[in-house]
Amino acid sequence: xxxxxxPKHKGSATLMKNPFLERLTRTHISLPLIIFTVISAVLLYxxxxxxxxxxxxxxxxxxxGFFFFxxxxxxxxxxxxxxxTTSPKREKFVYTVHGVHHDYPKDKSRLAMPxxxxxxxxxxxxxxxxxxxxxxxxxxxxxxxxxxxxxxxxHYSVHAFKVPNNKLKVLWHHxxxxxxxxxxxxxxxxxxxxxxxxxxxxxxxxxxxx
Numbered sequence: 001x002x003x004x005x006x007p008k009h010k011g012s013a014t015l016m017k018n019p020f021l022e023r024l025t026r027t028h029i030s031l032p033l034i035i036f037t038v039i040s041a042v043l044l045y046x047x048x049x050x051x052x053x054x055x056x057x058x059x060x061x062x063x064x065g066f067f068f069f070x071x072x073x074x075x076x077x078x079x080x081x082x083x084x085t086t087s088p089k090r091e092k093f094v095y096t097v098h099g100v101h102h103d104y105p106k107d108k109s110r111l112a113m114p115x116x117x118x119x120x121x122x123x124x125x126x127x128x129x130x131x132x133x134x135x136x137x138x139x140x141x142x143x144x145x146x147x148x149x150x151x152x153x154x155h156y157s158v159h160a161f162k163v164p165n166n167k168l169k170v171l172w173h174h175x176x177x178x179x180x181x182x183x184x185x186x187x188x189x190x191x192x193x194x195x196x197x198x199x200x201x202x203x204x205x206x207x208x209x210x
Contacts, residue, residue: 012107013100024116026109029156035115036149039122040142047138061139062146069147074194078187105179111156118148151190158189177202 016022044062047053053061081098085091101110112118122145129137129144154171163172170192178186185202188195195201 012104012109015096015100024114027112027114029108029112029152032112032115032118032152033149035119036122036145036152040145040149043138043142043145047135047142051135051138053135053139058139058142061136062143065140065143065145066147066150067143068140069144069151070188070191071194072144073147073151073190074187074198077189078198078200082183082187102179102183105159108156108160111159112152122148147190154190174202 014022015025044058047058047061048055077098081094083090083094085094101107104110113121122141125144126137126141129141133140155175158172158175163169171189174186174192174195175189182202185200186192186195187200192201
């Protein structure tokens with residue numbers, strides 16, 4: 001995403017003229033956290049009780065899905081959310097799905113994807129995983145969705161709370177660089193792992209804003 005301006009610390013943006021549609025673009029963080037934690041638990045229960053998978057197998061599938069989510073998170077943030085704005089339609093798309101967050105990073109109502117959209121995406125991922133791995137998809141998707149839940153929790157915390165005085169501060173540091181200095185770097189939110197793998201770690205040291 002080119003030409004990002006300096007982030008505004010207060011206020012919000014209006015994305016839709018229709019009040020009802022505008023309301024749908026805003027989400028209280030507790031809603032997706034609850035929804036996807038419950039869905040993940042149901043998937044694990046179904047895989048173990050209804051499909052008869054052994055608990056160790058489900059645990060492996062769960063962590064496999066969790067780890068795979070961090071990869072998808074990185075790819076989407078880097079290549080979809082920061083899609084080059086080479087046309088007006090692309091510019092509008094990028095601003096709607098992510099640019100508005102860069103303009104107003106402290107807007108708590110837009111720190112999570114609207115549940116309607118995320119549930120549709122979760123359904124699509126389930127169809128894909130089920131077609132590729134059969135019933136193993138129940139454990140894998142459970143981990144994938146919990147990866148998304150953890151990502152939401154980390155992302156919200158980074159923007160809503162002060163930098164903690166513990167090892168988690170590296171996540172605050174990493175994401176602050178992406179917002180305030182190098183938007184073409186530091187795409188990982190829940191982990192900098194894939195930035196290390198793909199060489200998109202920050203170029204310079206940066207002091208976290210408190």
